[in-house]
Amino acid sequence: MSGKTNKNMKIALVGYGKMGKIIDEIATKRGHEIVARLKETPTAENLNNPDVVIEFSLPEVAYENIKACLENKIPVICGTTGWLEKKPEIEKLAVDNGIAFLYGSNFSLGVNLFFALNEKLADLMKNVDEYSCQLEEIHHVHKKDAPSGTAISIAEGIFKHNPKFDAWKLEETQDNQLGIFAIREDEVPGTHSVFYRSEVDEIEIKHTAFNRNGFALGAVVAAEWIKDKKGNFAMKDVLGL
Numbered sequence: 001m002s003g004k005t006n007k008n009m010k011i012a013l014v015g016y017g018k019m020g021k022i023i024d025e026i027a028t029k030r031g032h033e034i035v036a037r038l039k040e041t042p043t044a045e046n047l048n049n050p051d052v053v054i055e056f057s058l059p060e061v062a063y064e065n066i067k068a069c070l071e072n073k074i075p076v077i078c079g080t081t082g083w084l085e086k087k088p089e090i091e092k093l094a095v096d097n098g099i100a101f102l103y104g105s106n107f108s109l110g111v112n113l114f115f116a117l118n119e120k121l122a123d124l125m126k127n128v129d130e131y132s133c134q135l136e137e138i139h140h141v142h143k144k145d146a147p148s149g150t151a152i153s154i155a156e157g158i159f160k161h162n163p164k165f166d167a168w169k170l171e172e173t174q175d176n177q178l179g180i181f182a183i184r185e186d187e188v189p190g191t192h193s194v195f196y197r198s199e200v201d202e203i204e205i206k207h208t209a210f211n212r213n214g215f216a217l218g219a220v221v222a223a224e225w226i227k228d229k230k231g232n233f234a235m236k237d238v239l240g241l
Contacts, residue, residue: 081149
């Protein structure tokens with residue numbers, strides 16, 4: 001996450017819960033001005049003419065929030081999960097409006113490195129029939145969607161390299177459906193594991209977040225990176241992965 005950044009940007013925060021407040025603090029420390037802190041639907045007036053919007057809200061309102069920002073020609077960094085059935089519509093809207101949209105199921109540098117590691121391991125394991133694969137994610141009890149967007153991204157990374165799977169399901173792996181155990185526990189920021197098990201051993205890769213600061217920093221770095229770009233992007237573009 002090093003390199004040249006766009007300082008002194010005007011950022012609007014859409015969704016102002018725990019993540020929004022941490023993003024506020026980190027963005028301010030990095031020299032940016034927060035021009036709006038919205039819990040309501042964004043409009044041309046209440047957005048207050050930002051350079052970029054960072055959207056961390058709720059699954060049921062994310063689509064309308066992002067749509068409103070893109071229609072107002074404002075680039076959007078979105079970290080809300082649980083609404084992705086409408087993501088193709090948003091990506092088309094971004095292209096049609098000549099503006100940038102970046103979705104991340106997880107903005108942490110460590111998680112995005114984990115995504116790359118997961119794909120490499122999936123490629124190594126694709127022809128080893130002795131092992132079954134299972135995913136597990138653990139989050140705080142306040143998380144609205146299950147499985148997590150990060151877990152879905154991990155599953156999609158496996159699908160790219162392993163033809164045995166083409167869909168995911170909650171609970172145990174069965175046939176072509178990759179299983180995801182979604183556990184809700186206290187105030188856990190986020191833990192994701194991939195298991196390959198045989199009758200004699202197990203291979204596991206795991207990422208554990210200690211707090212939300214890594215997610216917030218990644219979102220701000222993405223906002224700095226996206227300035228003056230057009231089209232649809234992901235964190236792998238920001239990090240050059």
